[in-house]
Structure formats: structure tokens, C-alpha cells
Amino acid sequence: MARMSEDLPRLDPLLGKIITKLEAKILCTDAYADCEECEGEGEITCDTCEGEGTVERDGWSNDLECHTSDDATCPDCEGTPVKQCCACDGEGRVEL
Numbered sequence: 346m347a348r349m350s351e352d353l354p355r356l357d358p359l360l361g362k363i364i365t366k367l368e369a370k371i372l373c374t375d376a377y378a379d380c381e382e383c384e385g386e387g388e389i390t391c392d393t394c395e396g397e398g399t400v401e402r403d404g405w406s407n408d409l410e411c412h413t414s415d416d417a418t419c420p421d422c423e424g425t426p427v428k429q430c431c432a433c434d435g436e437g438r439v440e441l
Contacts, residue, residue, distance in 0.1 A: 376440060377439065377441065378438060379437065380430060380433035380438055381439075382432035382433065383430035383432065383433060385438065386430070386437055387429065387430055387433065387435040387436055387437035388427050388428060388429055388435065389427070389428055389429075389430050390427050391421055391422035391426040393420070393421040393422065394419035394422060394426055396427060397419070397426060398418070398419055398422065398424045398425065399416040399417060399418060399419055399424070400416065400417055400418075400419050400420070401415075401416055401417075402415055402416065402417040
């Protein structure tokens with residue numbers, strides 16, 4: 346594809362510079378895409394605890410007489426439910 350600035354060599358030099366800058370901005374914008382890992386957010390939320398940092402732990406007491414339910418630190422994220430995406434270094438976008 347021919348560049349607009351190459352097609353119009355006899356234009357006013359100022360107009361030629363403006364076109365060149367616009368082309369650079371278009372090329373720069375198109376060089377990135379949303380990160381697929383974090384869906385453009387820049388961070389990833391733990392699926393196990395759904396961003397809470399804790400999970401409900403069901404069980405029986407030691408004497409087996411009563412049922413208990415309490416929260417425990419999530420085993421997958423270890424209490425840090427939102428982490429920076431490693432695929433895009435937290436930018437939310439990756440180079441094409």
C-alpha cells in the first residue's frame with residue numbers, strides 16, 4: 346500500500362508533514378491489540394475465589410458433633426485475588 350505522503354510529493358511541505366504525522370499515529374495505534382489473557386484489563390482475578398481472597402471451608406468439628414463453615418485463605422491466589430497480568434506486564438495490550 347502506497348503511503349499518502351509518497352503519493353503527493355508536490356504538496357505544501359507543512360501539509361506533507363501533517364500527513365506523515367497522521368500516518369505515524371495510525372501505524373502506532375494499529376501495532377497493539379488487547380491482551381487475550383486479561384482481556385485488556387491489565388490484571389487477572391483469581392477464578393477460584395472470584396476476587397475475594399478467601400474461600401468457604403465446610404467441615405465437621407473435631408468431635409464430629411457440629412457442622413462448621415468458615416472462610417479460609419484461597420489456596421490458589423494465597424489471599425491476593427487480583428494480580429498483574431504477566432502476558433502484558435499490566436499494560437492491557439500487547440504488540441502485534
